Every structure is written in structure tokens, then in C-alpha cells.
Amino acid sequence: MTQRILSPSESWRRIDAWLATHLASDFALLNPPVTPDQLLRAERVLGTPLPGDLAESLRCHDGVSSWTTILPEQSPLPVSGIVDHWETCMAVAAENDGLSPRPWEDEPWWHPLWVPWAESADGAAQVVDQRPGPDAGRLGWAGNSGGGDFTDSWPDLASLLHAVAQALHEGGDVRGLRPYLTTEGGMWWDEDGCEELNGHPLWAAPIGLPRPPARPDRM
Template sequence: MSWSRADTWLRRNAPKLRAKFLPPATATELAAAEEKIGAPLPADLAAWWTECGGLASVDYTPLIPEFYSPLGVAQALEVREMMMEIRRDFAVVPEIVDVDAHEARKLAEPAASPIGDLWLPLFVPVAVDASGTYLFADLRQGLLRGCVMQFDEVEGADEEPRWESVDAMLRAVVEWLEGDFRTEWPL
């Protein structure tokens, strides 16, 4: 699924919102992101970021169902770093004495496995909502590598994936835009 159908809709129906997007990522930026993450990006995520740079100011425009704003590659890396630091320092339950070993165990679990409050290095944020809940692509190995999951600030990532891939998420975006999206919402 390409971002182009959503982009065409935005150009036609919400040009003010479309004007708020950053330029798409370059191949160099994607390569740098993969190096920083330590794993290749799923092809659909890399393709999306080469077409969509995310919103310049994440002003919580409900573009990704329901009520998420897309992040570009630079924003995603900033959020990833912040979440790893915060969640590692403050969210791991005190009973876990060896956080490194706990993280290693969670990294070895297959993609889409519940994680709790720890933000893993293989979680790549793709969107955020007004409450600070993130959607992320889970880059752990397994059949659902690249699935899109939700990370709630209270519950962490303990739910089933929202979508099995970024492509599936983009299909939902197109359905949202062409169906229930309201152009009268603050853009």
C-alpha cells in the first residue's frame, strides 16, 4: 500500500493539513535510522517514510485511526530515544533487579508479544495521539515483524497489534480519510 492515495486525498480535500507535512525521508536518512536502531526497517515502513515525512508539528491531527498523528523518521528516532530512556529508568517494576537481562528476554520474544512498560530498542514509533499514546512498529523477529502496536503510557504494550503491518495501517488511513474523516476538525 502506498501513501500516494492518502496524499492525493489530502491535496484535494485538506490542503492546509497537507501543507503541514515535512519532506519525505531520503535514502541516507533511512540508512542512518537503521544503523541507529540496529535492524533493517520493514520495507513498508521505509517506503512510507520515503513518501511521507510526518507532520512538522505533531498537533494531534487525527489522521491515523483513531486520533493519531504520523511521525517522520527524525521525530520517530527522537521519540524512540526518549522512550527508551524514560521507560528504562522509571517504568520497570522494582522487582526486576537486572533490567539488562529483562530487556534481553523481551527482545528475544517474537514480535507482537506483550511487553508491559519497557520500551525496547526494536520499537520504532510511527504515530502519537493527544494523550501521549504511541503507535510503533515492532521490529523483533517473528511472523508479525513490523506489526503496528500501541504503547499506552499507563499500560505499556500489552494489547494485540492494531495492524499486522504498516501497509495495513495505511489501508486503514485511506478508509478513514475516504469515510469517517472530518475536514471540519481543527487542522
């Protein structure tokens, strides 16, 4: 039986509950929901509606207030950051012939229908590919060195958020990365069996939420 993929809002509710219980400092980095006006302004600049999964995610949290490792490899951008990153990449691509694939690459450096929803630690954008076709909605990396990379890409944002929520509440990994807690009280994702980060110990993150105490039997 195929497992139902949770919607972004359902996954964020589970992620929020886990963070609020185990990592309140990281939970505090999540911004409040985006406003309808902010979404409309962003869509005017991009010239296209935001992907449905992304718009739903932004209605839960308008990205984060500072770079974080709440998610495995990507720090969610606020809608203002989405617009800024898209405009910057469009300008750079236009100046450097980056909108067309080079002969040795399958993808261009940037495409107008790539929506940058998150960033990696080195500043690359994780994008939602809005180009029409069977791969519409997939996630990939772009805007750093080389052409866009959709190798082993997530089929959509909902699938990624679902996998994160499942790992936090039921255990397991997200594409080989597991959640850990740092000595500073933050989140970190790494391979199974990782014991330290920059010389400091890591602890496996707790799975799920504490169960409420059992109610005593009534006399």
C-alpha cells in the same frame, strides 16, 4: 476473493490526492520524502533496519510538520522524531526496569525492537513491533502508562494506510472511526453519527474525488 492490500506508497498517493482536493491546509502539513542519508542515520541509532512498510511510508512523507489528525488516532513522526522518541523511551525504560514485563502484564513498558512511527494526542507511541515471530510488523501502543498494548492491533502499517485511503475514497470506517471536517477546515475521525467536536459542528467528509466534467459530444 481476498482484497489486495495497497502498498504504503499506493495508499499515500490516494490519501494525498484526497487531501489536496478537500483539505489543502492538512495536506500542507505532510513533510517531503525522507532522504537516504536520514534513513541510514536513523537505522544506525536504532541498531536495526527500519521496517519495510515504514521506510516506504517515510519515502513518501517524512512524517508531518505539526501534530495532525490526518490519520484516525496517530500523527506520523518524522524520522528525527522516531529516533528521539526511541532514545527517550530506551533511557526511561533502562532507569525504571521497563524493558522486562511485570508479573501482571504480558508486555514490557518498552522493547528495543519497537519502532515508534507515530504519536497519539497524549504522547503515547504507536510502534511497529520488529520482534521475530508470526506477529512481526504489527502495530501497537507503547511508552505511556502500563505495558505495551497490541490488543486488536493492525497486522502492519500497510493495512492501516490502506484502510484510511479506502475510507476517504470509497466510504466506510477505519475500525469504527469515520472522517469528518471541522469548522477550522481540518480533519477529524470519530464514531458514526458524531455531530460536534468541543461544541463546534462537524460535517461528514466528502467521499472520493470530484468527477471531471463530461466532454460535450462533438458535432
